[in-house]
Amino acid sequence: MAPKRGTDWWKSSVVYQVYPSSFNDSDGDGVGDLPGVIERLDYLELLGVDVVWLSPVYPSPWDDNGYDISDYLDIHPMFGTLADWDRLRDGLHERGMRLMMDLVVNHTSDEHPWFIESRASKDSDKRDFYFWRPGRGGGPPNNWGSVFSGPAWTYDEATGEYYLHLFTRRQPDLNWENPRVRAAVHDVARWWLDRGADGFRMDVINFVSKTPELPSGPLAATSGHGVFTDYAVNGPRLHEFLHELHQEVFAGRDVLTVGEMPRVGVEQALLHTMVERRELSMVFQFEHVNLDHGPGGKFDPRPLDLVRLKESLNRWQAGLGESGWNSLYWNNHDQPRAVSRFGDEAHRVESAKALATTLHMMKGTPYVYQGEELGMTNAHMADIADYRDVETLNHHRAMVETGRVNEGTAMAAVARMSRDNARTPVQWDASPGAGFTTGTPWIGINPNHTQINAEAAVADPDSVFHYYRRLIALRKEHPVIVHGRFEPLLEEDPAVYAYTRTLDGRVLLVTANWSSDTVPLELDPSVARRDPVRLIGNYPDEGAFAPLRPWEARVHLGS
Incomplete structure (x- = not known):
């Protein structure tokens, strides 16, 4: 059964995010892979989802779990091959589901051929594919700090200049001011759509337009580095770039496009999602998942205030309700497990269902992150050696080694808010490998998999899984939803x-x-x-x- 085609099909759809390395391992090497996803397609069909969003599976040095891409047009060998991707595409389409890829084009890996050529010489044909600047006063070109701690500039001895990376030093930012960069990105997107992809989730896409002068920002109290958000987020040419991408790539195609946009506001999101403006189908906004961040940021968490949460989400419902479109989510690969964060593990089943009900009945497209439909919880890892996430490790190092906080305080925050809480393997059954792998998993399996797992949930008609099935089915039955x-x-x-x-x-x-x-x-x-x-x-x-x-x-x- 091929997916139904037609205008705005994504409004009545539910999207399921697969984080491939933690989803299902088919070959026992401890890392999930594309054949492993194919093995679980009947499960996804039973759940009733319409779209599978595949987090990055491209070749990558894996500095940021695949969000540092070294080749946009291939598959990382640990995940399989392009032939495996074709089989996944066909398996989804045969079941009436679509496949959405992750398009990560604010930055590449430092091992991408574009960057290798760019750093080879100041006279390189691809020098201006990235942001290269001479230093100032014996230091970087400006005072910006990176998202993952430390400065946002790295000095390159070969050419005597610094390059910009808003994330890790191995993720240099592409210079979208260069029309050749934009044309190359368009080529990548077309290639995947021509191969049968049904759309894209676009990673931090509102970072691609930066104030050309790249001025220093106000100092952050916690890091001592400058804050870049006024000059590198929601920049002056963002609407132009997204409209161009739509016109050059998406126009005339039946695709879903969602832009991940930290710090986007309701008014700007409305402009991005109005059909007549031809930019995006919807955006991922972060306002509601930042409400439990304290003065020190995400690793300084505070209890959630429900009144503030309602004010935020209700405002987004009102702001995009008639002319734009909302994406609806609690969980993804960058957020801790919602049932631990917003719910109550002592009432795990009830709170997982309550969170799902609140979200899925709103106006917008709901997203289900792998394991959310099982009521998976945070991992509660107590030793920093058990963590893999670069953001978590950098934060811990910056806090503990500098003496800003003690080990106990740092670990309590990490255990609650680390992205690795979402990245422990999907709990398929109660076996030692949780049905995820026959080998040693790349990150530890949550010990509660012996009680919380898909095998038990599918067998229990009152489980969180079957509750999600009913919520998803209701969207198909009642246009009011x-x-x-x-x-x-x-x-x-x-x-x-x-x-x-x-x-x-x-x-x-x-x-x-x-x-x-x-x-x-x-x-x-x-x-x-x-x-x-x-x-x-x-x-x-x-x-x-x-x-x-x-x-x-x-x-x-x-x-």
Whole structure:
């Protein structure tokens, strides 16, 4: 069954993110691979998702888990071959699903041929494919710090200049001001679409336009480096570059494009996603997943304030609701597990279902990150030697070795917020390798896989997995979930997330208790109009307006 074609098919779709190295290992080397993904396609079909987003599988030195690409037009040998990718594409298409690739084009690896040629000489034909600058005052060209700690510039002795890298030193930034760079990126995107890809998730795509002068930024209190965001995020030519990419590559093709955009606001996201502007289908924004960051950033976490979360998400629902489009997510490869972060592991099943209900009934395209549908939790790794993520290791080194915080404080923050919490292997069964591998996994398996795993979840009709199946199916059955107008309720309630969706006289009432206590539901029954029928809930039915039990969620449809 080929995927259905037509305008805006992605509005009624659910996307499932596969982080390949941690998904399923087919050959016992401890790293997931494309044949391993193919082995699990029937599972994804059973779940009911429409699109599989594949995190990078390109050749890479693996400095940042594949987000440092050395060849855009091939597959890393540890993941398989292009022939394996073709089999994955065909297997998805035969099941009516699509395949979305990760397009990482703000930067390349320092082992990419473009950069090797660029650094060879100041006179290189590809010198201006990247940002090269002479130093100032015996140091870098400006004071910018990188996302992953340390300066954003590295000195190259061969040519006596510095190159810019907003991430690790092995991820030099491409210079999109150069039209030849943009044309090369267009060629890469066309090549994958011609091969059968159905769209792209575009990594930090709003970093590609930078203020040409690259001025220094205000000093960050924690790092002592300058903050680059005013000059290298949402830059002056971003809309131009994205519109050009659409016109040169996406126009006339039936594709999904989502731009990862840290620090994007509602107003700008609306411009990016308005159909008539021809830029992107949707964006990933970070506002809601930054709300538990403290003054020291993500590794200085604070308890989530539900009222602030509602204010944020409700504002995005209102801002993009009629003319743009929202992407909806709690989890991905860069975020800790939502059930540990926002829910309650003591009520793991109930809170996983409540989080899912709150998200999937909103207006936008929901994203499910591998293992989320099982209610997987944070890994709770206690030793820094168990971590693999470059951001985590750099942070720990910067904090502990400089004496800014003690080991216990640093490890508590890392255990809660590290990206590696999302990168432990998918828990397929209770065997020693969790059904992920017969070998030694590249990163440790969560010990709770003996209780939390896909085999047990598929066999249990009341599992988180089957709850996700029902949520996904409801989107196909009820147009109000896809197209209905969003109206927030109980905006100041510290425990209850509630809202309605309305379309053609039908009213969807969504209520969820985000606490571990029983709380009253103080709503006028008229919000559901009349005769509300329960569509889904995570407790036995006691009525649409009964008190909400710990982490209870329910959805009713009235008319």
